[in-house]
Amino acid sequence: MxxxxxxxxxxxxxxxxxxxxxxxxxxxxxxxxxxxxxxxxxxxxxxxxxxxxxxxxxxxxxxxxxxxxxxxxxxxxxxxxxxxxxxxxxxxxxxxxxxxxxxxxxxxxxxxxxxxxxxxxxxxxxxxxxxxxxxxxxxxxxxxxxxxxxxxxxxxxxxxxxxxxxxxxxxxxxxxxxxxxxxxxxxxxxxxxxxxxxxxxxxxxxxxxxxxxxxxxxxxxxxxxxxxxxxxxxxxxxxxxxxxxxxxxxxxxxxxxxxxxxxDAEGAEHFVTVDVIGARTSEEAYRMAKSVCDSPLVKTAVAGNDPNWGRIVSAAGYSGVKFFEEECSLAINGIEVYRAGAPTQFDADAVSAAMKTGEVHFVLTFTHGKEQSRCWTCDLTAEYVRLNADYST
Amino acid sequence: MxxxxxxxxxxxxxxxxxxxxxxxxxxxxxxxxxxxxxxxxxxxxxxxxxxxxxxxxxxxxxxxxxxxxxxxxxxxxxxxxxxxxxxxxxxxxxxxxxxxxxxxxxxxxxxxxxxxxxxxxxxxxxxxxxxxxxxxxxxxxxxxxxxxxxxxxxxxxxxxxxxxxxxxxxxxxxxxxxxxxxxxxxxxxxxxxxxxxxxxxxxxxxxxxxxxxxxxxxxxxxxxxxxxxxxxxxxxxxxxxxxxxxxxxxxxxxxxxxxxxxxDAEGAEHFVTVDVIGARTSEEAYRMAKSVCDSPLVKTAVAGNDPNWGRIVSAAGYSGVKFFEEECSLAINGIEVYRAGAPTQFDADAVSAAMKTGEVHFVLTFTHGKEQSRCWTCDLTAEYVRLNADYST
Structure with a gap:
């Protein structure tokens, strides 16, 4: 280099x-x-x-x-x-x-x-x-x-x-x-x-x-x-x-x-890619992706390799972007867990095993348009809390 | 009752x-x-x-x-x-x-x-x-x-x-x-x-x-x-x-x-009251108070009884409300740590000891007007992470 x-x-x-x-x-x-x-x-x-x-x-x-x-x-x-x-x-x-x-x-x-x-x-x-x-x-x-x-x-x-x-x-x-x-x-x-x-x-x-x-x-x-x-x-x-x-x-x-x-984020054990596709504008896609990346509940679920997908969908839901649940689907590491507003029959153990690789990929798909955004985040671990509980003292 | x-x-x-x-x-x-x-x-x-x-x-x-x-x-x-x-x-x-x-x-x-x-x-x-x-x-x-x-x-x-x-x-x-x-x-x-x-x-x-x-x-x-x-x-x-x-x-x-x-929040060990006073509107005061309440870095500092006040001021700073640093002061449990945009000479051990009571009070004072807002939050502990890393599995 x-x-x-x-x-x-x-x-x-x-x-x-x-x-x-x-x-x-x-x-x-x-x-x-x-x-x-x-x-x-x-x-x-x-x-x-x-x-x-x-x-x-x-x-x-x-x-x-x-x-x-x-x-x-x-x-x-x-x-x-x-x-x-x-x-x-x-x-x-x-x-x-x-x-x-x-x-x-x-x-x-x-x-x-x-x-x-x-x-x-x-x-x-x-x-x-x-x-x-x-x-x-x-x-x-x-x-x-x-x-x-x-x-x-x-x-x-x-x-x-x-x-x-x-x-x-x-x-x-x-x-x-x-x-x-x-x-x-x-x-x-x-x-x-x-x-x-x-x-x-x-x-x-x-x-x-x-x-x-x-x-x-x-x-x-x-x-x-x-x-x-x-x-x-x-x-x-x-x-x-x-x-x-x-x-x-x-x-x-x-x-x-x-x-x-x-x-290299503090305490992180997972690298998370969040794709939002099929949005009306790239700005709306970005807001939803960012909202998922910022949710402590999503990030703690990732830390536990827990396919608790309701947290991901609901984080997009409070981003300020308007949508109907029927317009939204979600896949985790290639496995669809939520389709058009209702849960799929997925193998939770298989999704959890895929998350254990440390590479996690959420794809939120909307039926609004053709715009998209990709954001990256990490998991929230007990080690992050430990590192930040006594940084100055 | x-x-x-x-x-x-x-x-x-x-x-x-x-x-x-x-x-x-x-x-x-x-x-x-x-x-x-x-x-x-x-x-x-x-x-x-x-x-x-x-x-x-x-x-x-x-x-x-x-x-x-x-x-x-x-x-x-x-x-x-x-x-x-x-x-x-x-x-x-x-x-x-x-x-x-x-x-x-x-x-x-x-x-x-x-x-x-x-x-x-x-x-x-x-x-x-x-x-x-x-x-x-x-x-x-x-x-x-x-x-x-x-x-x-x-x-x-x-x-x-x-x-x-x-x-x-x-x-x-x-x-x-x-x-x-x-x-x-x-x-x-x-x-x-x-x-x-x-x-x-x-x-x-x-x-x-x-x-x-x-x-x-x-x-x-x-x-x-x-x-x-x-x-x-x-x-x-x-x-x-x-x-x-x-x-x-x-x-x-x-x-x-x-x-x-x-x-009774998950894993919480501190009860935090955030007052923003002297704001232009109660809505602006609310946005700043909420921004402080939502910051994982503020909440982990509280978990460690760490008077890391820069995190509090900077959380208000990214709330979207416009201000100059000179218009802002901050007190933690009655002790002023930041006055008109510059640090005070405060006793960090005394502030940390006050935080250890479990009751934490931030007062952010602005010179903008007479409106105010009060919000409440808790600390972010390793126990919160543990509880949420495996809620569904």
Whole structure:
């Protein structure tokens, strides 16, 4: 898994996390000014880094993204904003650019101030460590992690104009995940040349069918951020003909990253795909799929490999989308359990056995139209409760 | 805890539940035709008993309500509707009234058909068992229970026109609780005379500040029903002067019942009151309070007595209500932890110790206006997950 041309990265430990051996400071750099686009949390309460980065995109002069884990610098008032701006200035001084050309993300507990002294020591180290190698990309992905158990990266290559172009990204989970027009921290990079308006359009489209379609716990974070950097290092500009192909590759990278978040969700033992098909609009399909993904009762049933399908149908039923039960059918892992508003005679043991594989697939079929949506979630386990009952204390 | 004048009740075991000693069939009767009003789930998927009862109110000729636990008769198609109608006809035959004058509620697992043979044997027994005594009221409340650990009743007395009038009710919980313009099963009775339009207005008002303000798991059930019966047995009619007093007493009964659901919620160890004050509208206050009540991250933090207040503020932040962080402050059990968008210097151990009492109180204060809302929830524990991971299998 490597970086696109002209990008370098590093991840170091600077002591923000209580375990001093854990990486907690990451830097992604471009060797030339890059086009940058971003999508951010729609929460009314947003972290200071979101405020700072949001004000700096779209841009054509971004040189890098600095990220720390262990402290989200959210709900920290003016001091938090000052800290985030200071952090970008400290990186800019090392890199030799304007503070405005560095974007910033922070993740971790809410309501604590950033430890400036530790960052003042760590930023020169991480800035001097950057390199283009795969190990450096991996270290940066590791330094973004909070309760994640594995680093999360994705890459796609395309052949454009006789050259190979690359899209690479890294992200982190693993709870407070229910992105709303945004997501948890992710940085996606490419080496093609794109103007900011196009970059923003491509990113928004990709995020709508990836990060916005996952939910661990329906709690939209204060810090959700996806940044997209395109530095043109291959010399390739995407023409209209390649646009669709590039969009698909970018969406693939975002979907792979977002699915990795679900697979590594706190306490999760099942990966759940929810398809809603035959809906009037894709928005209605999305609302029903999301409602199923957010139901604690559906998610606890999955944890127990329990084909308690009434919870799935009733979760779609309270999503706000109007339907008659006779217009709805449901299959679990390919076995139809509910047809046109009435239960089928299905083998509950067979469905339960299929769920025990850890891969669960619900297909809700409506007779309304031809639109559809796919969302992903995980199960709700006692381990999730244990992890979250004493996160701050 | 006794019934209003002219009402009788009974609860018997007829074998719907797997444990044959458990009460699972309840009947509330009025000795004369009563005014009846109801509020029902807004889920698009509704149980057959909801469809049948909803079509029979408002009414001035209702004689009784039959309820069973152990099977919700929801998602059961036309056969479910036939079964629910048959159930009311079987009771009507015993009581000597029209089937339309009997209302019906069912609670338990979704997607299973009612066991007609068991009900055919149980209905004559429960009909012959009805009496006005407190023990009979209690038995009926017990027969409504599913995973509830205690029966739930409430009563208020008022002096009107020189006579004592009574409002009594019973309800059940204990999960799939996030009523939306409705609630879990509840029957509220009074011995005053009320016309249907007034009864409906009084009930809707009471439910909006009681059952609609609780959430165990944000999963609006297919079976939520609150029925209100007024039989006029005292000969008292509420005049305009007493209306406000009666409304308050009815609201008190509904609030006490709904709070009992939260106190007995599956796996719950904490009772949480969420106040949002200083909002622009009561609807905005309600949306923010409900958003906090529905957050698994807030609820797991409460389970761990963890004053992780960022989760509370950010849950209000994604409720859809617009605000700036500087307009928001938060206190937990009387201790201010967040003031005007920035953290205070508070003693986390003191807040955690206060939470360990099991009574938790969040007050979110905004600078927008004078409207407010109060909602109630419980914590999310590993025990809730355990209970719901294998409910049907």
């Amino acid at each position: 490597h970086l696109p041309l002209g990008f370098s990265a590093a991840g170091v430990a600077c002591g923000i996390k209580s375990d001093p051996s854990k990486l907690d400071l990451a830097l992604f750099l471009s060797d030339r000014p890059a086009t940058a686009a971003g999508v951010f949390t729609q929460n009314q309460v947003v972290g200071a880094p979101v405020k700072v980065s949001r004000s700096r995109v779209p841009s054509t002069t971004v040189r890098g993204v600095v990220l720390n884990s262990g402290c989200s610098n959210a709900c920290t008032g003016q001091r938090g904003i000052d800290d985030a701006q200071w952090m970008t200035a400290a990186v800019a001084e090392q890199v030799g650019c304007q503070p405005e050309d560095i974007l910033v993300c922070s993740t971790g507990i809410i309501g604590h101030f950033l430890p400036r002294q530790k960052l003042a020591e760590g930023i020169p180290v991480v800035s001097k460590s950057v390199a283009a190698g795969d190990d450096h990309f991996l270290a940066a992905a590791r330094a973004m992690m909070t309760t994640d158990t594995v680093p999360k990266q994705a890459m796609r290559k395309l052949s454009l104009g006789g050259k190979t172009v690359t899209i690479s990204g890294a992200c982190k989970g693993a709870a407070m995940i229910a992105p709303n027009m945004a997501t948890m921290l992710a940085v996606v990079m490419t080496d093609v040349r794109i103007i900011p308006e196009t970059a923003q359009k491509l990113l928004t489209q990709a995020v709508n069918t990836s990060f916005n379609c996952i939910s661990v716990d329906q709690h939209t974070s204060t810090s959700d951020t996806v940044l997209f950097l395109a530095n043109g290092a291959t010399g390739i500009t995407i023409g209209d003909t390649a646009m669709q192909e590039f969009q698909q590759a970018l969406t693939d990278v975002c979907q792979e990253l977002s699915q990795k978040i679900i697979r | 006794h019934l209003p004048l002219g009402f009788s009740a009974a609860g018997v075991a007829c074998g719907i539940k797997s444990d044959p000693s458990k009460l699972d069939l309840a009947l509330f009767l009025s000795d004369r035709p009563a005014t009846a009003a109801g509020v029902f789930t807004q889920n698009q998927v509704v149980g057959a008993p909801v469809k049948v009862s909803r079509s029979r109110v408002p009414s001035t000729t209702v004689r009784g309500v039959v309820l069973n636990s152990g099977c919700s008769n929801a998602c059961t198609g036309q056969r479910g509707i036939d079964d629910a109608q048959w159930m009311t006809a079987a009771v009507a035959e015993q009581v000597g009234c029209q089937p339309e004058d009997i209302l019906v509620c069912s609670t338990g697992i979704i997607g299973h058909f009612l066991p007609r043979q068991k009900l055919a044997e149980g209905i004559p027994v429960v009909s012959k068992s009805v009496a006005a005594g407190d023990d009979h009221f209690l038995a009926a409340a017990r027969a409504m229970m599913t995973t509830d650990t205690v029966p739930k009743q409430a009563m208020r007395k008022l002096s009107l026109g020189g006579k004592t009038v009574t409002i009594s009710g019973a309800c059940k919980g204990a999960a799939m609780i996030a009523p939306n313009m409705a609630t879990m099963l509840a029957v509220v009775m009074t011995d005053v005379r009320i016309i249907p339009e007034t009864a409906q207005k009084l009930l809707t008002q009471a439910v909006n500040t009681s059952f609609n303000c609780i959430s165990v798991d944000q999963h609006t059930s297919t079976s939520d029903t609150v029925l209100f019966l007024a039989n006029g047995a005292t000969g008292i009619t509420i005049g305009d002067t007493a209306m406000q007093e009666f409304q308050q007493a009815l609201t008190d009964v509904c609030q006490e019942l709904s709070q009992k659901i939260i106190r």
